[in-house]
Amino acid sequence: MESPRTAPPLPMRVLEGLERIATAIRADDWNRARAAGVNPTQLAILDVLEGRPAGLAVRDLASQLGVSQPTATDSILALERKGMVEKRPEPGDGRSQRVQITPAGRDAHAARAAAPGAVAQAASALPDDQQEYLLLLVVSVIRQLQESQAIPIQRMCVSCRYFRPYAHADAAKPHHCNFVDAAFGQQDLRIDCREHETADPSVRAATWTAFEGSQPPPPSR
Ligand code: SF4
Numbered sequence: 001m002e003s004p005r006t007a008p009p010l011p012m013r014v015l016e017g018l019e020r021i022a023t024a025i026r027a028d029d030w031n032r033a034r035a036a037g038v039n040p041t042q043l044a045i046l047d048v049l050e051g052r053p054a055g056l057a058v059r060d061l062a063s064q065l066g067v068s069q070p071t072a073t074d075s076i077l078a079l080e081r082k083g084m085v086e087k088r089p090e091p092g093d094g095r096s097q098r099v100q101i102t103p104a105g106r107d108a109h110a111a112r113a114a115a116p117g118a119v120a121q122a123a124s125a126l127p128d129d130q131q132e133y134l135l136l137l138v139v140s141v142i143r144q145l146q147e148s149q150a151i152p153i154q155r156m157c158v159s160c161r162y163f164r165p166y167a168h169a170d171a172a173k174p175h176h177c178n179f180v181d182a183a184f185g186q187q188d189l190r191i192d193c194r195e196h197e198t199a200d201p202s203v204r205a206a207t208w209t210a211f212e213g214s215q216p217p218p219p220s221r
Helices: 010-036 040-050 058-065 069-081 103-114 118-124 128-147 201-213
Strands: 085-090 093-101 175-177 182-184
Touching: 010 040, 010 103, 010 118, 040 058, 040 069, 040 085, 040 093, 040 103, 058 069, 058 093, 069 085, 093 103, 118 128
Parallel strands: none
Antiparallel strands: 085 093, 175 182
16 A cells, blocks of 8 residues: 555655656647747757857767767758758868758747746746745756766856856845856856856866855745
8 A cells, every 4th residue: 555654765756756747848848849840859959059159069969969969960950951950061170060050940949939838837836935946956956967977068057167156145146157247146047058168177066065055945835
């Protein structure tokens, strides 16, 4: 008989919960992709390329998506046929190619916003302090995945050379971005910032220690 005492270990139940959310995200992805006139993998490619004007090499694109190069190549070819991306020789290496989004790809990417996702709506229904805390938890899990090399470094503040955590005494805006030379709050932490530049490993480790060590307690309800 199932009871709280016979529950699977905590990490397993967290995973069960994340899988339920991932199922809803996949449904949202299909709806967004339909609105953009592509499939979810193609939309994921447009997502990655949209914030990268210089484009990406096919291998880096595949790595960002967590798929094989042949899988990425198939989707890139389909997008090329739709006029949404184009390939150019990699500067200094004529044998490799760099993929860039086109204006038609940008239009398709913008059209995805016509299908608001159920998961985003569910998250936005939470009180502000819980949304902020959820963002911190998401950042923490992504960082763990990066450090274990399960995924590439993402363009998050906590891995950025411009990020100075808790540089200010202001509780509402404790962090500092050296790129724009401005203070900002926890709720403004970025997951995918165009201006991100990856800090050296030792700097990333020190930044994370400073960031994590000064976290306020979780919201209580
Ligand atoms: S440049 Fe972007 S990622 Fe880097 S600290 Fe500033 S806002 Fe964060």
